[in-house]
Amino acid sequence: MPHESPKTDHPRAPSQTRPDDRENTMTRTRLLAALLTAATLIGTAQAQDFPRTTIQLINPYAAGGSADLLARTVAMAMAERLGKEVIVVNKPGAGTTIGASFVAHAEPDGHTLYLSTATAHAIMPRLSKTAYDGIADFAPIAMLANVPNVLVVRSSLPVKTVPELIAYAKAHPNALNFASVGIGSQPHLAAELFMQTTGTRMVHVPYTGVAPATTDLVSGQMDLGFLNAPPLLQHIESGALRALAVTIPKRADLLPDVPTLDELGLAGFDIGTWYGLSAPAKTPGPVLDKLRRTLAAVMSDRAVRGKIVSQGSEVFYLDGDAFAAYLKRDAERMARLIDTAGIKTR
Known part of the structure; x- marks a missing residue:
């Protein structure tokens, strides 16, 4: 028989860490800890010094509308608490994206803020190529208010309730x-969601603003609209327009007798015009915290809340984390609606 050498197991030598490796690891750990501490101290110092100069609140709409009134009310109250001027700068155009792009690329130090809207953060980035990311390029500070939209029809349209409107629209598709x-x-x-939910088909006529749209509704050239409540109130009261429902989950303070679409069986129907406040992404956490504390005080002030309500808006306050979560959900919801409705800007 051939001679077989006995098998011998040679255990692997345990790995050894040289003293200089341990020293390098400890040095890196200490350096990282020092950097984190320095960053915290810098952030804290920035918050203590903030604001160092005038704060710009960028409003992506023209002066005089509900957004402008809200922005100026909040800006004045913030200035009183921060001890520095807060000025509203109107940068309208391109469906709110001019103002949004300006803030997204501004210095992230808390001195440039944005009056946030679903249009800027969720809708326009889905409809067109924008120079910013509606979510990633902003740091949500707080939700402020909501302007209810109301479904109104011309007084001569032979419908007085939402079920009657649905029946009429089904009997007269695209009429x-x-x-x-x-x-x-x-x-x-809101109209697209209504049509999807009810199985109806109607024709969209876009206007450049609520004023001309309301004028044509009152004159009878338009049949209906899902428009901001404040400009419609006088025409609802006069009987020129008939309010059938509001498009947010709860009844509007301005129209307490008008039901919600959710109440009427369109479960979960929620498309209002909300406004919040955001800063550029990478704004230091302590600065954001100071802004959030300031806004919490502003929005809990009875005089400020009363002024906002008198302007036709409803206080809808959410702090930073809650606002960020709402914004993410709303962007996903709007994206699905835009895609399923096949909405395109061209």
């Missing part, structure tokens, strides 16, 4: 036209 304030606007999306 009714609805006014909006632009492609992809909340009034447009």
Whole structure:
């Protein structure tokens, strides 16, 4: 028989860490800890010094509208608490994206803020190529207010309730036209959601603003619209327009006798015109915290809340984390609606 050498197991030598390796690891750990401490101290110092100069609050709409009134009310109250001027700068155009892009690329030090809207953060980035990411390029500070949209019809339309409107629209497909304030606007999306939910078909007529849309509704050239409540109130009271429902989950303070679409069987129907406040992404956490504390005080002030309500808005306050979660959900919801409705800007 051939001679077989006995098998011998040679255990692997345990890995050894040289003293200089341990020293390098400890040095790196100490350096990282020092950097984190320095960053914390810098952030804290920035918050203590903040604001160092005037704060710009960028409003992506023209002066005089509900957004402008809200922005100026909040800006004045913030200035009183921060001890520095807070000025509203109107940068309208391109469906709110001019103002949003300006803030997204501003210095992230808390001195440039944005009056946030679903249009800027969720809708326009889905409809067109924007120079910013509606979620990643912003740090949500707080939700402020909501302007209810209301479903109104011309007084001569032979419907007095939402069920009657649905029945009429089904019996006359594409015979009714609805006014909006632009492609992809909340009034447009509210109508699209209504049609999807009820199985109806109507014709979209986009306007450049709520004023001309309301004028044509009152004159009878338009059949209906899902528009901001404040400009419609006088026409609802006069009987020129008939309010059938509001498009948010709870009844509007301005129209307490008008039911919600959710109440009427369109479960979960929620498309209002909300406003919040955001800063550029990478704004230091302590600065954001100071802004959030300031806004919490502002929005809990009875005089400020009363002024906001008198302007036609409803206080809808959410702090930073809650606002960020709402914004993410709303962006996903709007994206699905835009895609399923096949909405395009061209």
